[in-house]
Amino acid sequence: MSALTLIVAGTILTLEFTRGQFAIEERGLSTQIREWAPSVRRGPGGEVAFVRPPEPSSEIDPPYTGLLTGDRPVYGYTVVDTDGTVLDRSESRAPSGRPGAAGAGVVLSSGPALDGSGPLLIAELYIPEAGVWFRLARARADVSALASTFYAESLAELGWAAVAMLLVLVMTAVVIVRVSLHDLRRVAAQAVRITFDTLGHERLVGASAPAEVQPLILAVNQALDSIEAGAVAQRDFSIHAAHELRTPLSDLRLRLESLPHDRDRDAAMRDVDAMARLIEQLLNIARLDGGAAFAPEPLDLAETVAQVLREAAPRLVSAGWSVEADGLDTPVEVIGDPTLIALVIRNLLDNVRKHTPAGTRLSVVVSADGSVLLRDTGPGLPRSFPDSGFSRFVRGTGDSRSGSGLGLAICESAMRRMGGDFILERADRRKGAAFRMRFQPPGPTPSS
DSSP states (O other): OOOHHHHHHHHHHHHHHHHHHHHHHHHHHHHHHHHHHHEEEEOOSSEEEOOOOOOGGGGTOOOOOOOBSSBBBOOOEEEEOOTEEEEOSSSSBBBSOOOOOOOOSOOEEOOBBBBBBOOOEEEEEEETTTEEEEEEEEEEEEEHHHHHHHHHHHHHHHHHHHHHHHHHHHHHHHHHHHHHHHHHHHHHHHHHHTTTTTTTOOOOOOOTOOOOHHHHHHHHHHHHHHHHHHHHHHHHHHHHHHHHHHHHHHHHHHHHHHHHOOHHHHHHHHHHHHHHHHHHHHHHHHHHIIOOOOOEEEEHHHHHHHHHHHHHHHHHHHOEEEEEEOOSSOOEEEEHHHHHHHHHHHHHHHHHHHHOOOEEEEEEEEETTTTTHHHHHSSHHHTSSSSSSTTTTTOOSSSSTOOOOHHHHHHHHHHHHTEEEEEEEEETTGOOOEEEEEEEEEOOSSOO
């Protein structure tokens, strides 16, 4: 497009110069004769002559030696009367011929010089004060003279074309860049949509993108394929390893339960329970990373939370913690999955049991805005702990035996799979930890 624009602009300039070069030359000659016309004067004795103006020779470019003098002057002239008698003339390039009718304007014509050379471009102007015609000429075939006149007049004649060409070039460049990058911006939007959750079915589609970036798009897609293959292999390994470890852990627990109670036996039982929780967490992570299909749908959040608390809270209460619930009687419709909601709440209850002392009070509040707040009165989390974006295997305490560091990461992944948010509330950090689950409202139904 840039080459085409330059060709079109060059063609326009060529045509404009071809059409206007003689007009430029004629206008230059007409301007010059009007400038010199006042120098044609009648003397005291009645003789008429052209008083030549001073010539700054330094302003004349070679091969010219002067405007009217020298071996190669630019102009020649004659002063003639009504009969065509030459009253005054230049040494060379003096135009021949009879003048036309007396008038107020410049008359242009072509003809030979008095010495037979030519052709000349002739401009004649009637001088009423002297009653004579002043005729000024220059060689029409003189390329140097034409070039000199062209450079003198080109700005006025072709300046608009140069400005127009510049504007067209700038606008064309802007359009080319914007059009070329339009498809690239669409590819960038596709890349933004690719996450770990959508890695299995999202790829860059850049068939209409510029050819220069096609290899990059292909390389990115191949890298995504490799990442997906690695993620699938890692997920399958976690699932298989967790399933394989369940049986020997169950056997080990049965063997330990048959032993008499002592300090070593109780410590071993706690280790087995910790290993069992870790295996369960690994299975949950694998399922959330794509090993299992979840289908969030409209449901009653209050009823779902109440069902999970009825099943999970008694164990916590019997161990010495208290659980309070509010908002379970008012239906709140949201988009979610009962299995994932239960997974999040059970993880938070398990964190309360592991990280707060017995007697800690836990409150669960279901709000009409489609959120669930779980707050405890325990010691809380460190101030440096993130509000969201919980990393895996990162613990709130330095005790490696208190947990695997996967619970909050599982909660956040589960809420993300349902299109919601999972955040740490900062308002009452001194009174314990508080986590909020925010769900998406259901979309409009066809009837509405």
